[in-house]
Amino acid sequence: STTKGLATCRVLLAELEAHQDAWPFLTPVNHKAVPGYRKVIKKPMDFSTIREKLITNQYSNWETFIVDVNLIFENCERFNEDDSEIGRAGHSMRIFFDKRWAELL
Ligand SMILES: Cc1ncccc1N[C@H]1CCCS(=O)(=O)C1
Secondary structure (H helix, E strand, C coil): CHHHCHHHHHHHHHHHHHCCCCHHHCCCCCCCCCCCHHHHCCCCCCHHHHHHHHHCCCCCCHHHHHHHHHHHHHHHHHHCCCCCHHHHHHHHHHHHHHHHHHHHC
16 A cells, blocks of 8 residues: 555664664674574575665565565574574564554554
8 A cells, every 4th residue: 555655664664673672683694603594594684684675776665575574583483492582582573563564554
């Protein structure tokens, strides 16, 4: 829908980056520091990469933006135990995102 222009995506991304639980997702996972990550996670994604893609007009619409945001949460659930620092941060960020997205609908 038109209310979901890419300007809305920029607002939402800023809120995600500012969230206190965003720290594991701000930059690409350092696969040298995280054994196994590069093998297990086929499509890494993080907020800085999404921001770069927004700025360089690589998203055709809000759906393509959503795909990358959800990829962050899917990768997190695949690699991290639910009962772990990063696992909990991922769940918290997904709940925050889903709620904000529903408010913008
Ligand atoms: C999202 C994620 N999934 C699996 C492992 C690690 C991470 N995030 C790291 C990002 C860099 C800082 S950190 O290394 O503390 C956490």
